Each structure stands twice: as C-alpha cells, then as structure tokens.
Amino acid sequence: MRLATRPFCILMLLLALGGATATMCELAAAQPVAPLAPPGVAAAAFPAPDRPVASVISPIWASEDERRSANETEQVFKLLGIKPGMHVGDIGAGSGFYTMQLSRAVGPSGEVLAQDITPKYLEALQQRVRAADAANVKVGLGEEHDPRLPAHSLDAAVLIHMYHEIAQPYALLFNLAAALKPGALVGIVDLDRATPEHGTPPKLLRCELAAVGYREAGFHKLKGGVGYLAIFKPPLEAKQPSAIKACSRDGNTAAKNQRAS
Ligand SMILES: C[S@@+](CC[C@H](N)C(=O)[O-])C[C@H]1O[C@@H](n2cnc3c(N)ncnc32)[C@H](O)[C@@H]1O
Numbered sequence: 001m002r003l004a005t006r007p008f009c010i011l012m013l014l015l016a017l018g019g020a021t022a023t024m025c026e027l028a029a030a031q032p033v034a035p036l037a038p039p040g041v042a043a044a045a046f047p048a049p050d051r052p053v054a055s056v057i058s059p060i061w062a063s064e065d066e067r068r069s070a071n072e073t074e075q076v077f078k079l080l081g082i083k084p085g086m087h088v089g090d091i092g093a094g095s096g097f098y099t100m101q102l103s104r105a106v107g108p109s110g111e112v113l114a115q116d117i118t119p120k121y122l123e124a125l126q127q128r129v130r131a132a133d134a135a136n137v138k139v140g141l142g143e144e145h146d147p148r149l150p151a152h153s154l155d156a157a158v159l160i161h162m163y164h165e166i167a168q169p170y171a172l173l174f175n176l177a178a179a180l181k182p183g184a185l186v187g188i189v190d191l192d193r194a195t196p197e198h199g200t201p202p203k204l205l206r207c208e209l210a211a212v213g214y215r216e217a218g219f220h221k222l223k224g225g226v227g228y229l230a231i232f233k234p235p236l237e238a239k240q241p242s243a244i245k246a247c248s249r250d251g252n253t254a255a256k257n258q259r260a261s
Contacts, residue, residue: 030123035148036113036140040175043145043168045241051204051249052196054164059094059121061161062226070224072189073101076158079220079229080187085109086155089179091147091172092116092162093139096125102158103134112137113154115147145171149179159188161227163205164195170244173212180234185217191227195249203251205230211247213239 067073082088084107093099093114102112114129114137116122122139129137142148145168157176159166166172180186188209193199206216213235220229247253 030120031126033119033122033126033139033141035142036115036138037148037150037179039143039148040146040178041171041241043143043171046145046168046171046174046244047246049167049169049208050246052194053167054195054198056118056165057198059116059118059124060097061094064097067097067226070222070226072222072224072226073098073105075220075222075224075226076160076187076189076229077101077105079218080156080158080185080231082106082156087111087113087153087181089147089149089154089157089176090114091142091157091159091176092165093125094118094121094162096128098158098160099125099137100128100132100134103129103132103137106136108136110136113140113149114138115140115142115149117142117144144168146175147172147179149176151178152181154180155184157184157186159186161189161191161198163188163190164198164200169208170212170246171241173209173214174238174241174244177212177214177234177238182234184234186214186232186234188230188232189222189227190230199227201251202228202230204247204249205251207247207251207253211244211253213237 082105086106088102088106090099090112093116099112099114122141126139191199192201209232214232217233218231222229245253
C-alpha cells in the first residue's frame, strides 16, 4: 500500500464498524494507471477488422494452477528465447500471470512493460506488482488501437490469449511495431477457434499480421491444451496505413478497404 493512502485507511479503521474497512482501503489504495508513451497513429487511419471481435470478459484466460501444470510460460519463453536482461512487452497483461513470470525470467537487468486497456485490471495488476516488489515491471494503460509503449524499447512482445479481443488489430499491430527494436520477436498465443469463441484461426492471424508487414518466424502447437504460439518478426519498413487492407474472416485478403471509425 502506498504511504499516501495510509492515513485514510487508519481513519477508516477508526470510524468503520465491521468488514467494510478492508474493501474501502483496498479501493483507496488503487491508483489510476497512465500510458507509458505518447499516442501513435490514430485508429481512423486503418481498416477495421472484417470479422467479429470477441468481448473483454476476464483479466485471465485460465487459472494459474492449470497453466502452471501445462508449463505454459516455460514452453513460450523457451520458444521465444526470453532471457535475463531482455525488455519484454506483455500486451493485454490482464491479471499478470505472464507479467510475474516474465519479471523473474528477465531478472533485475531486464524490464517488463505490462500493458492493458482495462483500467480496473491494471490497477489490480499494479498492486500485485508492488506486493511482489517486482521492481523491473512497469504497468501502462493502452488504447484499443495503440499499446502506448516507448519507441524502440522492446526485445520481444507477447500477446497471450487476447488477440481475438483487439478491436483495432491493424492499428494496434502498426503502433506496436514502432515499440519494437530491430530483431525483436512478437509471440502470439491463442486457441485455434473462431474469434467470437475467444480464439483466432491461424490462417486469419497470418493474414492480419502480413497485412501490416509482419513476417512469420515460427508456429508451434503448445502442449497441455493451451493453444498455439505464432512468432513474427516486425515489418522491415512501416507500411503506409492507407495501404493496409483488411482480411476477410476466413483469412483471405479482402478486396474492400474500409477505414476504422
Ligand atoms: C482473456 S484476458 C488474457 C489476459 C492474460 N494475457 C492472460 O493470458 O491471462 C484478455 C486481456 O486482453 C485485454 N485487451 C483486450 N483488448 C486489448 C487491446 N486492444 N490492447 C491491450 N489489451 C487488450 C483485456 O482487457 C484483458 O485483460
């Protein structure tokens, strides 16, 4: 808990009768989370996805116990070459299962930029990070079309069980590319099922990433029923947003090129 919230909590402790105190102090301790960098290119410059987008329903994909039994993060970190000293973006960090594991994996010489668009998830994550004294983690607010991460700051970015929820995938991928160092890798974990069912068919994923200029560097079925890991390298040169064409839901490049509103 931050020092500034303590007097308020002590006061509430004196005044309150019964169990409401803890809740009020927890609320008082939650701090709004700000973006980590200025805005990139606006959503209106990019096509909207020509397929359904899943709603945000939870800050975590599956229980941490289940994911630990499947060695999900170990598999992903090995395939992505996550090492001490790396700077890694956790896009759509949610409750921070990957954030906390990444913090340990990159160590004190590395950094984790944990980002999400849902303020209440980020406030809880900020508290989790503070409670764990994870000094190498920064938590930042993003926008649906823009992760709001510093330019050329990342050796790797992970998008874990969240791609199907990105309302503006072309804009987000374009703005994310600006945050990647040359040679960085982007790892996307998802289930092979339709986007409204909280997955992304690999053909659709490949089409949308290629539309922004990302180059596929690997595709792995993960063990333990946790989906697949698709690995991409950033575009060699940024495409003009007006040249990006939306893919159809079956993963073919569509003829129409509607801008996002
Ligand atoms: C199912 S949760 C997964 C959380 C975490 N990555 C995990 O594997 O447990 C999806 C998360 O993605 C976030 N999200 C959805 N759209 C996003 C976007 N455009 N940019 C960043 N985060 C987004 C949601 O707020 C939610 O926290």
